[in-house]
Each structure stands twice: as structure tokens, then as C-alpha cells.
Amino acid sequence: RSPVASPQALEDQYSPSRWSPRLDRDTIIDAHLAVTAAGTERARASAQTLLHVPYGSGDGEQLDIYLPPDPSEPFPVLVYIHGGYWQCLSKDDSGFAAPPLVSQGVALVAVGYDIAPKGGCCPAEAAAARVAQRPPTLPFVLCLGHMDTMVLQVRRSLVFLVQRYPRIRGIYLCGHSAGAHLAAMVLSTDWTEFQVVPDIKGAVLVSGLYDLEPILHTYVNDALSMSREVAQRNSPMRHVTPAAPAACQVLVAVAQHDSPEFRRQSQEYSQALRAAGWSVSLLDLAGVDHFDIIEKLSEDSYVLTQVGRRIRLAA
Numbered sequence: 001r002s003p004v005a006s007p008q009a010l011e012d013q014y015s016p017s018r019w020s021p022r023l024d025r026d027t028i029i030d031a032h033l034a035v036t037a038a039g040t041e042r043a044r045a046s047a048q049t050l051l052h053v054p055y056g057s058g059d060g061e062q063l064d065i066y067l068p069p070d071p072s073e074p075f076p077v078l079v080y081i082h083g084g085y086w087q088c089l090s091k092d093d094s095g096f097a098a099p100p101l102v103s104q105g106v107a108l109v110a111v112g113y114d115i116a117p118k119g120g121c122c123p124a125e126a127a128a129a130r131v132a133q134r135p136p137t138l139p140f141v142l143c144l145g146h147m148d149t150m151v152l153q154v155r156r157s158l159v160f161l162v163q164r165y166p167r168i169r170g171i172y173l174c175g176h177s178a179g180a181h182l183a184a185m186v187l188s189t190d191w192t193e194f195q196v197v198p199d200i201k202g203a204v205l206v207s208g209l210y211d212l213e214p215i216l217h218t219y220v221n222d223a224l225s226m227s228r229e230v231a232q233r234n235s236p237m238r239h240v241t242p243a244a245p246a247a248c249q250v251l252v253a254v255a256q257h258d259s260p261e262f263r264r265q266s267q268e269y270s271q272a273l274r275a276a277g278w279s280v281s282l283l284d285l286a287g288v289d290h291f292d293i294i295e296k297l298s299e300d301s302y303v304l305t306q307v308g309r310r311i312r313l314a315a
Contacts, residue, residue, distance in 0.1 A: 002264075237265075
């Protein structure tokens with residue numbers, strides 16, 4: 001549980017823009033959007049791409065795929081899941097990390113999903129349409145923009161990749177902030193429900209949230225409208241499974257200038273994985289904040305980029 005008791009203190013702790021020493025809170029998010037958009041534009045200009053590939057029928061259920069120079073050969077894939085507190089950002093600005101990867105023969109797949117606030121006013125017909133798509137074991141109706149739906153969409157995107165692209169040789173997950181939460185939820189998936197088991201070889205979870213209960217009474221939940229039950233059902237900390245013999249390696253990365261709550265969550269989640277037998281490392285990155293910890297993935301010399309480039313050797 002969060003040691004922060006005051007509602008205002010929780011608001012501050014879960015407002016990443018308040019904690020960066022580089023820029024003030026009013027400009028850092030705009031700067032982040034500009035950096036990721038420009039990086040994605042460069043990536044699209046330099047790599048072979050398959051854009052807006054549908055993996056389902058929802059508006060947000062699309063992938064952007066950045067291919068290595070010779071896609072006829074088997075290749076590993078880094079699946080990138082964007083952040084934005086489940087209510088902003090998109091795959092359209094999530095290709096900035098592609099150039100260093102594709103140059104080493106690794107494809108990057110940016111996953112789109114239906115973000116909130118659609119879930120706050122889900123029409124009955126949209127909910128009914130979702131019933132047919134949910135695994136039969138789910139006892140609840142799925143709405144666009146609902147947390148349950150976002151988790152399911154990311155899982156289904158991996159099933160689609162495996163079925164559509166048999167040349168893929170190993171999947172590596174990378175998620176930032178809310179995207180790290182979604183990637184962590186993938187690690188807890190019971191794949192028997194999907195009749196496909198993706199070959200997930202590694203996960204890089206960057207400045208993520210792994211326990212959703214502390215944000216229930218913050219501004220973050222205004223658009224998400226999560227109940228306590230939904231938050232618990234979708235908190236990776238509550239669903240750490242014992243590591244299987246072939247469990248992937250997990251790297252949990254956190255920024256020096258993330259808030260104490262973000263840092264606590266990264267530390268406690270990595271400890272929980274380790275206690276369950278997972279091979280996990282906690283990387284505390286000096287000199288970066290919640291935003292440039294992921295922006296720097298476009299740089300060849302950045303430590304997390306080097307982790308990504310080692311994927312080719314591991315595959």
C-alpha cells in the first residue's frame with residue numbers, strides 16, 4: 001500500500017510533470033509530445049513500415065510496424081506500448097525508438113489501444129459488440145476505453161502478431177508509464193484462454209505503475225472511472241505468478257527524477273517478481289526524469305537502447 005495518506009500528496013506523487021528538474025510542469029508534457037512526434041516522423045522516413053495494421057475491429061486496435069532491412073528473414077520484435085495515463089498519446093507518436101533497432105535487424109511494433117475517456121460513457125451497443133470478442137471466462141462486459149478492455153486489447157495484439165507473422169523469432173515487450181503497466185499485465189496472462197502462447201523472451205518496464213489502487217482518488221481516475229474491484233483486477237502487483245521454467249527476463253527501469261511513489265512501485269514490483277522466481281533486474285537511471293527516460297530510446301548510446309540492441313544477439 002502507498003505510504004502517502006493526504007489526497008493532495010497523492011495528486012502530487014502521481015503527477016510526473018511536477019518532478020522534472022529540466023522543465024516546468026506546464027511545458028514538459030508539450031516538449032515530450034514534440035520529441036516523440038519528431039522522432040516518429042524520422043523513423044517513418046527511414047524504415048520500411050506497415051502502418052495502421054488492424055488487429056481487431058475497434059478504432060484503436062491497430063499496429064504500426066517498423067521492419068528491419070530484410071524482413072524476408074526471421075526477426076525478433078520489440079513491442080512498444082505507449083503511456084499517457086491510459087487516456088492520451090497513441091501509437092502514431094510511438095515509433096521514435098525504431099531506427100536503432102531496425103538497423104540491427106529488430107522490428108518495432110507500436111501498439112494502439114482504445115484509451116479513455118471513451119469508457120466513461122460507453123454506449124450499450126458498443127458494450128454488446130464487445131461481448132462477442134471477450135474470452136468466455138470474463139464475467140464482465142467490455143467497453144471501449146475501460147481498463148479491462150485496454151488490457152485485453154494489448155494481449156490480443158500479441159496473439160495477432162504471432163498468428164499473422166510466423167517469421168517472428170521472439171517477442172520483447174517494452175512499455176512506458178501506463179504502457180509499462182499494460183506490459184506487466186501481459187506477463188500475468190493465462191494464454192490458454194487465447195489458444196496461442198506468444199514467445200515472450202523479455203520485458204523492459206519503464207517508469208511504470210503496478211498497483212492501481214493509489215490512483216483511485218486522484219485526477220487520473222476522473223477519466224478512467226475505475227472501481228476498487230477494477231483497480232485490483234488490473235494491478236500487476238496482485239497477479240504475480242510463479243515463474244515458469246521458460247519465463248522471460250524482466251528489466252524494471254525507473255528514473256532518478258520519478259516521484260517517490262513511482263520509484264516505490266518499481267522497487268516493490270521488481271521485488272515481488274524476484275520472490276516469485278522471475279529473473280528480474282531493477283535499473284535506477286541517474287539524471288533522467290519520467291519523460292526523457294523513454295525519449296532517449298532514439299539514441300544509439302543510451303543504456304536502454306543498448307538493451308534493445310542486444311535482442312538481436314539473444315534471438
